[in-house]
Amino acid sequence: MSYDYDLFVIGAGSGGLAASKRAASYGAKVAIAEADKVGGTCVIRGCVPKKLLVYASKFSHLYHDAEGYGWREVDPKLNWQKLIKAVDNEVNRLSQLHIGFLAKAGVELMPLRASLVDDHTLELHNPQNPDQTPRRVTAAKILIAVGGEAIKPKVPGIEHSITSREMFLLPKKPKRIAILGAGYISVEFAGIMKGLGSEVIHLIRGDRPLRGFDIDVQEGIYQGMVNHGIDVRGLTSLTSLQRTKKGNIRVAYERDGEESVIKVDTVLCAIGRSPKLSGLGLENAGIQLKANERGIASIAVDEYSRTNQAHIFAVGDCTDRVNLTPVAIAEGRAFADTEFGNNPRSVNYDNIPSAVFSQPEAASVGLTEAQAKAKLGEDKVKVYRASFRPMFHSLTGANEKVMVKLVVEQQTEWIMGVHMVGDYAAEIIQGMAIAVKMGATKKDFDATIGIHPSTAEEFVTLR
Template sequence: MTYDCDLFVIGAGSGGLAASKKAASYGVKVVIAESDLVGGTCVIRGCVPKKLMVYSSHFPSLFESAVGYGWKIEESQLDWEKFITSINKEVQRLSAIHSNLLQKAGVKLLPYRATLIDEHTVEVGNQKVTADKILIAVGGEAIKPNIPGIEHAITSREIFNLPFLPKHIAIIGAGYIGTEFACIMRGLGCKVTQIIRKEQILSGFDKDIRAWIQDGMINHGIRILTNSMVTSVKKIEDRLEINVSGKYTESITTDVLLVATGRSPNIKGLGLENAGVDLVASSIEKPGYKSINAISVNEYSQTSQSNIFAIGDVTNKINLTPVAIGKGRAFADSEFGNNPSVFSHENIPTAVFSKPEAATIGLTEAQAREKFGENGITIYCSRFRPMFYVLPNQNEKTIIKLVIDRKTDKVLGAHMVGDNAAEIIQGVAIAIKMGATKKDFDTTVGIHPSSAEEIVNMQ
């Protein structure tokens, strides 16, 4: 049978872009559909604009530190409108770059939302397109809990376009998004109240990592209401009244309420039922990631329909941009490059851009004890105040933790809370991926003086 194209990609986010360009490099005809800006959640309303906000939120503490080093700092003030405008300009610039790269790769872009008609046909705009293979890469969307008045709350989609910097922001959620934005907004000068259902943030992460981040957040002035939940939201003039129950029973008046209670695969209106694509009701893959009503895929990103594939946040796999990119390329290699490739989910590093920052790879202490037994592992841990904070006399601490297999000496996990944790653990991740042992770490010369040298100095 003759098709209009060899591959039709639904969604021009990180995974869809990587897959389409890689497939096109093998000489196949690729069409991609995207109704929003090209780039997906990461570029438009996720990793990129969030990281720019993280950078901005660090300046007040840097000004404070500078005084300890003898600098005279004049009064500073954030121009919110200029800040948000600059972020949006950068998002637009990056989106345009991705569009141009598609064009250079020979990929045809259709600026519409696509719907599956059957296993080989999609409806896009006012036309129908047939394809030998179809890749679904539509990502996810923020979801809100069913609470009276929740329509007055915003999600991570809207926070990048706030018309003003709130004096007080309340945040529901203990995961990546809730924790990171609590730290961002506090750093920008807001009063922050974070409401979480459990005792600690970041469920699934190493216990010490969770504790150190949470203690650091509290030390920076963030109020965390543990074992509590929002029962209702009411708009009173230009403010919100939030009622809380549980360990804390009170009403909170705030300017903005950010809901960061999770994300759901963006499958509405996709027509999966028309093509016989199965969903999995609920799946938890790794700490911090939970999928609800996600597309079920095998190790080759293949769905229940043999010619339809899915990658990224729409699937029941790990929801990380680098994972989506890796799986997109592996899919293209397997299907069009005559090179069957399976993306490994083992030892995937990740970071939380909170204040203090955290990064991790491999097994947590609890996971390692469960797998190797109480006496099967050795824990090395270093806690210290980095040199940078000595002169300003600031109470900023760092923790670095290694989890070691006692029998093989292999490094099973590395976890860090502190400045530049992501940059440091990225390098450590290479060693762990290659199977490094504690002895390999011990025989590596540290760079002195640095926080990172503690990784190779722990005894």
Template sequence: MTYDYDLLVIGAGSGGLAAAKRAASYGAQVAIIESEQVGGTCVVRGCVPKKLLVYASQFAHMYHYAEGYGWGAVQPSFNWNRLAEIVDQEVNRLSQLHEGFLDKAKVELIRGAAAFQDPHTVQVGDRTLTAERILIATGSEAILPDIPGIEHALTSREAFKLPRQPKHVAIIGGGYIGVEFAGVFNSLGSKVSEIVRGEKILRGFDEDIRDHVQGAMVDHGINLLTQTVVERMEQTEEGTTLFLKGDNAPETITVDAAVLVAIGRAPNTAGLQLDKAGVEMKDGAIVVDEWSQTSQSHIYAVGDVTDRVNLTPVAIDEGRAFADTVFGNQPRPVNHANIATAVFSQPEVATVGLSETDAIAEFGKADVKVYRARFKPMFHSLTGANERVLMKLIVERQSDRVLGAHMVGKDAAEIIQAVAIAINMGATKRDFDNTMALHPSTAEEFVTMR
């Protein structure tokens, strides 16, 4: 049978873009379908604009910290609309760059929403497209709870487009997105109430990390309402009123402009008509094997839509591995172990490998040794700020292998990236100890812990 394309990619986010360009470099005729801006969640409405907001919010502290180093006091002013404008400009610039990269790679960009008609056929508007192979890379979308008044809430998608800075923002959810936005709005001067169903934020992270960040957020003035749920929301003259249920929560709180829901994300498969393609699903995600192959041998899926490890670099590598395997005659699966990750909270979190809890579950408590360090970083010796760094290594006693590394503090993400190399190479605690420290630095603590 003759097809229109060797490969159709559905979704021009990180994974789809990586796969399309790599496949085209091997000589495949490729088209990529996208209904929104090219770049996907990370570039357009996720990690990139969010990190720019984090950078912007950190200047609020720097003006004060500078006084400890002899700089004169200043009264800075902040313009939310200006920040939103320049962040939007940067997002548009990056999106256009990605379009240019597709053009340079000779990948056809098709605008519109894709829907399967059969396993080899996709409908986009009034176009019917066929392909020998199809890759689904449609990412994920924010989950909204089923409560009365949820139509008054925002997700992270809309948070970047607020017409003005809220005086008081409520954030529902204690995952990394909620924690990051709480830090941003708090540092920019908004009052923040974060509502968390459980006892702690950042479920799934090491317990020491969770405790340390939660304590710091409270110290920074964030109103953290744990073991609390929102039962309903109503619009009032003052803004939006949230009706709460929890042992330590008030009956209501009212915010002037924004309720941000960040309780998690789900694979984005709406409208794809995967049943017509015969693609197997489980718990809302596309089921794939280690080669990102679905139940249909010619259809593949990468990134958040598979709900494996939902991180941008993982989606990129899955996309490239698919292209290398299928079109480049260089078969390789993706290694999903020991992936470094960061939370750009305030203070910042970075981690790689096993948490203490997971290490004990896998190896037994007797065979796990934990090294911890908590200290005031040198930078804050003159600022007067009560900031602390937490660093932690999880080690298997029998082999001396480092199983995990965790950090809370300034530049944690930059530091953990290098540590991840060592852990992926199987470094032992002795290897860490035998590495000469770089002094004075925070990072040296990873090679001097006793």
């Protein structure tokens, strides 16, 4: 049977872009549909603009820190509109770059919303003109790479909250903001907004943020947030939001069996994300879904990103495997190599490094202390840990701490996990990830001469 395309990709985010370009490089006729800006969550409303805001938020600390080094005191002022416009300009620049990369690779870009009619046919809708008759195309293989979207809890008034998507579009900086959630997005925005001059109240359900990270990372981030003046309120349960006549938002929550109320300008809901599956017509192609422990549905795939339909595939956050941009890219490329490059391969999900661009920053690779002990037993795991004031703050007087940690298998001294809280944690752990991936031991670290003075050298001097 003849098809319009060898491969049709739904979604021009990280995974879809990587897969389409790689497949086209093998000679496949490829089209990709995207109804939003090209680039996906990471480029448009995630990693990239968020990291730019992280950079912006750190200047308030640097101005103060400079005084300890003899610089004259200054009274810095932020121009919110200038910052948001600059970030938006950079996002648009990157989106245009990706459009150019697609064209150079020979991939046909369709600024349309795609849905499945059957297992080989797609219907393309113009979101700018809903009355326009949809176009239909066919493809030998279909890749779904639609990513995810923020979710909100079902509480009265939750429509008055915004998600991370809208944080980059606020016309003015909130004077007082409440942040809901304990994951990395909420923690990062708490640091951003505090650094930019907002009063931040962070409401979390547990007693510490970043559940799932190593316990020392959780504690280090929590203490750092508190030291930076973020009002972290743990063991809370949101009950309602209400818009007042003055335009602010009344936030009601329960804590220790009692209800408390705060009033803020903005409420950021960052309790989690789910695969963006609505409107895809998955049922028309008979594609099977799976549900996680929270009951959130995602597309079920095998190790080669294949769905239950042999010629339909899915990569990235819509599969709810490891929801990180570099993982989606790796999955997309592995799919293209397998299906079009005569090089069958899958992604290894062991020892994937991750970072939280909080303030202080944190990063990890490998197993947490709890995971290692659960896997091998308490008596077979040895932990090396150090906490200290970084040299930079020896003159600033700031109450900052760095934490470095190695989780080691006792008998072989194999390094099972590396964790850090402190400046440049992501940069340092990226290098450590190579060592962990190669199976380095504590003896290998001990035999390595450190760079002095640096934070990174602490990893090779731990005793």
